[in-house]
Amino acid sequence: MVNVMSASQIRIVDITKEDKYEKYLHRCLAGPPSKRYKKRIKYLEKAIPKGFHKKLLITNEKIVGTIEYAPSEASYYPIIGDNVTVMNCIWVLRKAKGHDFGRLLVRDMINSEKDSSGFATIALENHWSPWFKKWQMETLGFKPLESIKVMHKIKYKGQTFSIYLMWMPNISKSKPPTWNIHELLEGITCCIVHPLYHPQTFEPKQILEKHEN
Numbered sequence: 001m002v003n004v005m006s007a008s009q010i011r012i013v014d015i016t017k018e019d020k021y022e023k024y025l026h027r028c029l030a031g032p033p034s035k036r037y038k039k040r041i042k043y044l045e046k047a048i049p050k051g052f053h054k055k056l057l058i059t060n061e062k063i064v065g066t067i068e069y070a071p072s073e074a075s076y077y078p079i080i081g082d083n084v085t086v087m088n089c090i091w092v093l094r095k096a097k098g099h100d101f102g103r104l105l106v107r108d109m110i111n112s113e114k115d116s117s118g119f120a121t122i123a124l125e126n127h128w129s130p131w132f133k134k135w136q137m138e139t140l141g142f143k144p145l146e147s148i149k150v151m152h153k154i155k156y157k158g159q160t161f162s163i164y165l166m167w168m169p170n171i172s173k174s175k176p177p178t179w180n181i182h183e184l185l186e187g188i189t190c191c192i193v194h195p196l197y198h199p200q201t202f203e204p205k206q207i208l209e210k211h212e213n
Helices: 019-026 037-049 100-110 134-139
Strands: 010-014 053-059 062-071 084-092 118-125 143-152 160-169 208-210
Touching: 010 100, 019 037, 019 053, 019 062, 037 062, 053 100, 062 100, 084 100, 100 118, 100 134, 118 134, 134 143, 134 160
Parallel strands: 084 118
Antiparallel strands: 010 053, 053 062, 062 084, 118 160, 143 160, 143 208
């Protein structure tokens, strides 16, 4: 039997504008609350006025998906581009798979940022996390521009994985973005469940090490 879900059962809420879901600004759907995590709070204080958005996809009053994006200058990825929107994160709960909710969230981002030259993000390959897989981002419409092979200095030492700069142009002849590899190796500090998270307790500046082929 096919499970058909009507559009009236689905809504996308921008929680930077609705206080009801404010707690989800500081946490992931699949992770622990991080409201008291200072670096996340500081990031949001700077990013929201610059155009940061975090949205929830809700079906039958249950939160099943999320997307987070911002102009490149307000993203926590070191992605550089002229009028580029960077997707920090996208996630759909496993129990809600099979309804194209990921594409629905991306389409909402595109419609909300019609003036952007394009959309960028990162993707991972051969990483142990189920998040940000390259094939997933390609399914959503992104294409790889370049990549770097790295090793994690804490987890699974010796195992290499690749990080890709992904791109989806929004207008013809738009200039593709670039990224700062040195900053990328420092990891992510304002999301405690991110695959590239740099814990506060890890003192070295870089948590990733570039692997030479």
